[in-house]
Amino acid sequence: QVTLKESGPVLVKPTETLTLTCTVSGFSLSNARMGVSWIRQPPGKALEWLAHIFSNDEKSYSTSLKSRLTISKDTSKSQVVLTMTNMDPVDTATYYCARIFYVELRFDPWGQGTLVTVSS
């Protein structure tokens, strides 16, 4: 059974850096067909793709957020880490990680998500 679970702070202050960890099980981060993506959803709003990383360390970032995002992986720990700098209240959202398939770019399955609130 494939599962993903997000972890990280519930509350961050404006201008701080957010670090989120996605721990996966049921598949390997060294699998050439698969990777991990981060996607967020502000309360009551739509999904927004942030970044993804594949087994060969190929990375891709949202154009609008690229300067603030860094994605990395630790294959031995089955973890993918996303950092987002200079957090702002508009970044308040539920952050999801999801397995992504290399060719079809489909997200399946998703983690349960973690709500991050940006407030002083």
Added chain:
Amino acid sequence: QSALTQPPSASGSPGQSVTISCTGTSSDVGGYNYVSWYQQHPGKAPKLMIYEVSKRPSGVPDRFSGSKSGNTASLTVSGLQAEDEADYYCSSYAGSVVFGGGTKLTVL
């Protein structure tokens, strides 16, 4: 990348069919057969329902189907059931990935 355009709402009675559209451009929906659809119930994570325009993952009822014409993809839910009431999002490859704004499906 601009978000794909979906109607904010759709509705139908139990047993009826409803179609949700997802309009993009030749740079995303129209240019690739990598359109996916996700179902999201309140407070839950999204679930993959359709990928590569019309393929269904195992376990997804065949009441859900997908298609594409030009720059517009569509999700059709046939034989509506109460549990189909949810938000639906499309996504497409566009060099990276872009999502639609979501459609709230109400079963009357």
